[in-house]
Amino acid sequence: MVRDYSAFLPGSSKAQPAAAPARSALEALGWRPFFAQQIDATALTETPPVRVLSVHRGGLQVVGDGIEELIPPGPEATVGDWLLLDRALPRNSRVLERASLVKRRAPGHDRQVQLIAANIDTLFVVTSCNQDFNLARLERYLALAFDAEIEPVIVLTKTDLVTDPAPYAAEARTLSDRVAVVALDARGAAPAAALADWCRPGRTVAFVGSSGVGKSTLTNALSGNQAIATQAIREDDAKGRHTTTHRELHPVPGGCLLLDTPGMRELQLTDAAAGIAELFEDLEALAAGCRFRDCQHETEPGCAVQAALDSGGVEPARLARWRKLKAEDAFNSASLSERRGKDRAFGKMVRGVMKETSRRKR
Known part of the structure; x- marks a missing residue:
């Protein structure tokens, strides 16, 4: 038919x-x-x-x-x-051309790009109210989302294990005033209600974060069943074991599609300069006022970033994280560009040899 x-x-x-x-x-x-x-x-x-x-x-x-x-x-x-x-x-x-693409530098030494997911509307960055909570890690996921032009939402889980989750939520909100922060217990009906605004019919959402933060529990809660197995975290360091072993889209009641992902032990950014600049837009604005265009914001005269640091307008830890992400992204992007250049040159050489061989056989 x-x-x-x-x-x-x-x-x-x-x-x-x-x-x-x-x-x-x-x-x-x-x-x-x-x-x-x-x-x-x-x-x-x-x-x-x-x-x-x-x-x-x-x-x-x-x-x-x-x-x-x-x-x-x-x-x-x-x-x-x-x-x-x-x-x-x-x-x-x-x-088809993608509306959005989440990618990272693949683990290992070959510096390939690993595609994580495409055509995601909302990226739920999941962390828990325990030792897993880490601002630097959250910033990596937010930069990833901003670069892909995906709406990020920080989801704080395991609120039932702390006396007051408010300090965690307040700290998460310092990262960007354009990112919603939701604190919840991943079990029961709470996630479906708390995340309903983003899980509308026809929308595609994804959970990302470390192992053991509750991504699979959230997926089960939104799906209305326990189809995905979950595991307890280790008590000594709050680390989790991989429950989800591969990425898969799940249609859920209400009409959205949900992507559960394995926990990422390593999230190396590459080709994400735009996302980093958007996340740290205040520091980028300061850097635009530096005397030298190639200012490293360390000891150069006329550095607007250092001036703001000296006056207390910039938090030293946040400045250090910005520098680290920019340096990492620049290194990985340059390495990938160099590898692509070598691959293109090698391909051109192979085609030339094959063309010459074919010409001689005539």
Whole structure:
């Protein structure tokens, strides 16, 4: 059966009838005009859109309107991506332009970029009211979200284990006046009520944070079941063990899609200069007033940042964290750029050798 996808194209009279229609299968998966405007009716019918729910070694688990299957590896996609499914050659399925992309420098020494998730609307940065709470770690996640143009929300869990969670919430709010902070007990009905404003139908949200902070418990609470196993943290250091072993989108009651992620032991930023600048916009504004454009904000004359530090207008610890993130991002970005350059040069050399070999065989 050939499906009629015309309702999903921008400008279609079918897309906005007078009476509010029930959400379509694609809209329930997060389909919106941003993706529809990238294709035409012919492509939409011949290569139906599907969304990547999870990525495995054996392929990509995708779902669409009447479609749910595992396609072989091939498209360079991550969880949350939209593909135009090539039925004849699934490996050639096209990845649509992303509305947002969460990425990091992959662990290890090869400095590759690891794609975490695509097309996320809200990033819930989860930490707990115990030894896991760490401003520097929170700043990394916020810079990641700002760089990807995703709305971040800080979620403080395990409020039942402390006398008063207010000091944790107050400290989290010092990071940015544009980031909401929600403190809750991850169990029971509290998360569904507290996070309802961000978990609207058709929206895609993700939980990120360390192991043991309650991401899987939150996922279960929003899903209304206990489908995802949870584990207790160690009492001596509040560290958790990995409960979630891979990233997967879960449709939940209420209509949103929720991404639970494994805890990240290491979050190295790369190509995230814009996100860092947005998070530390006050320091960036000060730096713009320095006498020298390449000021390192240490001992240079006419340094506006140092002047603010001396007058008490800048917190030394926050300044140190800003410097560290900028240096890390610059190093990782330069290393990746150098590697890409070498890969391009190597590819060019290989193509040249193959072309020369082919010419000689004639």
